[in-house]
Amino acid sequence: MNSEARECQTCKKQFTIESEDFDFYTKIKVPPPTFCPDCRMQRRFAWRNEHTFYHSVCASTGKKIITGISPDKGFTVYDRDVWWSDSWDAISYGKSYDETKPFFLQFSELLKKVPFPSVFNSRTVNCLYSNHTGEIRNGYLIWASWGGENLAYGTRIQNSKDSMDVFTIINSELCYEGVNLTKCYKTSFSQNSENCSDSYFLFECKGCTNCFGCTNLRNKSYYIFNQPYSRENYFKKLEEFKVDFYSSLESLKNQFADLKKKAVRKYANIINSQHVTGDNITNAFNCKDCFDISVELKDSKYIQNALQLVNSYDGYGVGANAELMYEMFDAGIQGSLQCFGGIIYGGRNIFYSYNCHGCNNLFGCVGLRNKEYCILNKQYTKEEFLELREKIIEHMKTMPYRDSGGRVYGYGEFFPIELSPFAYNETVAKEYFPLTKEEILEKGYAWKEPESRNYSITRYQKDISDSIKDVTDDILNQVIECAHNGKCDQQCVTAFKIIPEELSFYRRINLPLPRLCSNCRHYERLAQRNPLKLWERKCQCNGVTSDTGQATWKYKNTASHFHGDTPCPNEFETTYAPEKPEVVYCEQCYNAEVI
Numbered sequence: 001m002n003s004e005a006r007e008c009q010t011c012k013k014q015f016t017i018e019s020e021d022f023d024f025y026t027k028i029k030v031p032p033p034t035f036c037p038d039c040r041m042q043r044r045f046a047w048r049n050e051h052t053f054y055h056s057v058c059a060s061t062g063k064k065i066i067t068g069i070s071p072d073k074g075f076t077v078y079d080r081d082v083w084w085s086d087s088w089d090a091i092s093y094g095k096s097y098d099e100t101k102p103f104f105l106q107f108s109e110l111l112k113k114v115p116f117p118s119v120f121n122s123r124t125v126n127c128l129y130s131n132h133t134g135e136i137r138n139g140y141l142i143w144a145s146w147g148g149e150n151l152a153y154g155t156r157i158q159n160s161k162d163s164m165d166v167f168t169i170i171n172s173e174l175c176y177e178g179v180n181l182t183k184c185y186k187t188s189f190s191q192n193s194e195n196c197s198d199s200y201f202l203f204e205c206k207g208c209t210n211c212f213g214c215t216n217l218r219n220k221s222y223y224i225f226n227q228p229y230s231r232e233n234y235f236k237k238l239e240e241f242k243v244d245f246y247s248s249l250e251s252l253k254n255q256f257a258d259l260k261k262k263a264v265r266k267y268a269n270i271i272n273s274q275h276v277t278g279d280n281i282t283n284a285f286n287c288k289d290c291f292d293i294s295v296e297l298k299d300s301k302y303i304q305n306a307l308q309l310v311n312s313y314d315g316y317g318v319g320a321n322a323e324l325m326y327e328m329f330d331a332g333i334q335g336s337l338q339c340f341g342g343i344i345y346g347g348r349n350i351f352y353s354y355n356c357h358g359c360n361n362l363f364g365c366v367g368l369r370n371k372e373y374c375i376l377n378k379q380y381t382k383e384e385f386l387e388l389r390e391k392i393i394e395h396m397k398t399m400p401y402r403d404s405g406g407r408v409y410g411y412g413e414f415f416p417i418e419l420s421p422f423a424y425n426e427t428v429a430k431e432y433f434p435l436t437k438e439e440i441l442e443k444g445y446a447w448k449e450p451e452s453r454n455y456s457i458t459r460y461q462k463d464i465s466d467s468i469k470d471v472t473d474d475i476l477n478q479v480i481e482c483a484h485n486g487k488c489d490q491q492c493v494t495a496f497k498i499i500p501e502e503l504s505f506y507r508r509i510n511l512p513l514p515r516l517c518s519n520c521r522h523y524e525r526l527a528q529r530n531p532l533k534l535w536e537r538k539c540q541c542n543g544v545t546s547d548t549g550q551a552t553w554k555y556k557n558t559a560s561h562f563h564g565d566t567p568c569p570n571e572f573e574t575t576y577a578p579e580k581p582e583v584v585y586c587e588q589c590y591n592a593e594v595i
Helices: 019-028 037-045 103-113 231-241 246-261 382-398 437-442 473-477 500-509 518-526 587-594
Strands: 004-007 014-017 054-057 064-067 129-170 176-182 185-194 197-203 209-215 221-224 274-282 284-293 297-310 313-357 360-363 372-375 535-538 571-574
Touching (some): 037 297, 037 313, 103 382, 129 297, 197 246, 209 246, 221 231, 473 500
Parallel strands (some): 197 209, 274 284, 313 360, 360 372
Antiparallel strands (some): 004 014, 054 064
16 A cells, blocks of 8 residues: 555554555455554553652452552552462453443453552562563662563663663673663763773763763773773772762763764764664664664564564563554563563463463453463364454454543544553653643543652761762661652652662762652653654754754864765754754764774
């Protein structure tokens, strides 16, 4: 089919369904979407709570638990280990399909009856304060991560260890306050860097060792603020910096921020990939609008945070040897043909289901394990399943669900946001599609008022030791004031505590205590990343210098470029919005400057 322009039900903006998109929808036998890619992403994100936890009790044992499901929602919640045990069976909640009600309404009713696990993590040890994680040992407040040990306060970690306060690190160790790091060791306050070690404040550096406050360096050692030093003078200068003092560190952060502002940027961080658009992509082929891809993505579109995935569309936290995924989150793991759902590990031909594992041939199921041919958790024969499945699909077309905003959800659309088990401001959607309380309620989504805090602060900002060397073990008993004190839009919890492993870590890497709670620190890292959105732009290289664009300065080239003294003709898609002040070059011009 030819490309077609459609109007999104939610934002009313035009979006295009390309001919290859139609081919994909035909392959998995679903109609094309009626929502644009951004609104589809927002909808999936609104079904995933990663960071918000509550105190509750297990409905089976009465044990006190930590859970991502707010107790006032009315859902049944089991302790994670009880949920995974054989003491209950979700098939007992099965119900017959009712042709007098829309499918989505019936699924919502089932969702509220079947027990939830307190947290969504599997094959983990000592990670009960973490969510949407797998194969991690000793994780504390770890989210959307897979593989590693001895980790705290991190998001999207893969196969890393002994690191804290990080966002998207891969195969790294002893990293602190890092964003988009790959194969790094003992690297702190750094971003978009690879194969670096024993360094502080790096931006877009590769193969660097013992560097401080540097941008766009390749295979360098003993550099400070992009200037070379002898080995002896480097370490002498490092001692003068006194990075173990918070006051000194803040001054150094400001110096690095000024240097970073004037660093030329490559349009996207795409490595060893062909025919792809997006950002932070490694080892991918023929993929469009994809972000945070670590390895082996092929023939896919609109994917975020994935690895080992083939021929799939619209997914967040998906992959691990999977294919034919569509409108899914936290799913895959040797799975195939999984559509419209979340938290599905393994299995094939699973549609409109939630938190099911090791299953095949499901439609509209919740909490099942090792089952097949089930609809709304009710068991059928293969022939009965196939017949009823087709009837439900037709019924979804003739009796679609209409949400409070008048949006129509028939077969081929993901679950409506208003049916999510989480309030909008509890979910990942709040981070990438921020809305005010008034806007959330106006759209018909749920809002959760922050819970009142019943603790008393025992250590105020002015009383925190400036140097880590002066911090005693007594700090472990203190409730520390967050510097934001709730006066921000970062879901500040106003106070925090230091755990023993954390204090040991700060002493090991010789850095001072943080002044912000873990939520505020997370949002500070999130702010360093560009949005999951692309703009068409032209390379800003004018030959000898950059054009000014929105910047207040011109970047002066250090090498000759393929286009000589004339403006570069290259165009690209980038996550740097046109109104942003950064100077953005195409790959050819960027490489001429930094390689």
